[in-house]
Amino acid sequence: MNNTITNSLQAQWQAYRQQNPKTRIRDAARALQVSEGQLVAACTGSTVLHLRRDYPALLQRMPGVGKVMVLTRNESCVIERKGVFEEVNTESRHVGVVVGKDIDLRMFFSKWVYGFAVKDDEALGFKNSLQVFDGQGNAVIKIYTVADTNLTAWDQLVQDFTAPEQPADITITPAAAAPTYAQTIDAKAFLDEWAALQDTHDFFPLLNKYKAGRLHALEIAEGRFTRRVATTCVKPLLERSAASGLEIMVFVSNHGNIEIHTGPVHKIVEIPGWINVMDPDFNLHLRTDNIAQCWVVEKPSADGTVTSIEVFDTNNEMIVQFFGKRKPGQPELAQWRELVKSL
DSSP states (O other): OOHHHHHHHHHHHHHHHHHOTTOOHHHHHHHTTSOHHHHHHTTBTTTEEEBOSOHHHHHHTGGGGEEEEEEEEOSSEEEEEEEEOOEEEOTTSSEEEEESSSOOEEEEGGGOOEEEEEOOBTTTTBOSEEEEEOTTSOEEEEEEEEEEEOHHHHHHHHHHHBOSOOOSOOOOOOOOOOOOOOSSOOHHHHHHHHHTOSOGGGHHHHHHHTTOOHHHHHHHTBTTTEEEEOTTTHHHHHHHHHHHTOOEEEEEEETTEEEEEEEOOOOEEEETTEEEEEOSSEEEEEEGGGOOEEEEEEEOOTTSOEEEEEEEOTTSOEEEEEEESOOTTSOOOHHHHHHHHHO
16 A cells, blocks of 8 residues: 555545444444554554564563553454553563453464554544554454553553554455364264363363364264353353352453453343443453354363353354353362353
8 A cells, every 4th residue: 555545545534434433443444445454554643653563572561551451352252351461471472471360361472463552533533552453454452541541651662662664554464274174083082082181271282183173072072071052141141140249251362362351240231232241340242143152161170170151153263252260270160060050
């Protein structure tokens, strides 16, 4: 894209926003036949700044800015969690881990391609934030300032990580080919290894060993470690958790980031096509008309069985996972198991 085109794209975005003030930028980008990352880049200048691609170092500075809101989304679900970055580990340079009472992330930096610092701009619909996109221009993570953010530290961070080059466009690369999975799997051997699991984190390597798609694996294990439940199960799951005060874990991911909420949920709001959690420091927005399958999944561990609810879309992609609150070394909450049994 040259500057004439990107200036035109910024003008198109402003015009589109004037006519459709409630449309989110992700949907507007689709309507304008570009990616969200391209739309943000087209506003480079006083409102948008490109960041240097040194995300591990940037994240190490996040505890200093105080309370923020972190947003992660996929095609069918958005998770928003407010809190402070506590323990930040980016030593591997490939995978970053943030652990804390509120902000809990697993980050895959190979997908963190384009980063921007975005300033408040009502005309463009922007709010003060750091936004990272993959090579296709899809949002990986967004971090927003809130009332309690240390704005002096935030502004200094933005200044320190502003890139020397500030082009008004980004280069979009083709998405990687979808992984190929085995069509036939030795079910007995696979399930025997599943039965021998000692840690839930060993499940993903097990899938890789057998080249098993996750949904295919759940189908193989049906009746032993898995069972299907109604695609409407998320609403009662959230409502019963809220009514009882049960603390749960909610995992929402895309290919560049996993964001986790641990704790209670309170205000459950249903609107046509969506189920939402609308708590002061935790929001979840789940598009229910995209839910194609829901499964109860049991994984053995050294601490006993760990039970999850896994929700999939029509493309067999996982939308969201739910667990009872637990930590390694602790058995699963009996109250969570009872809730899952009731679904």
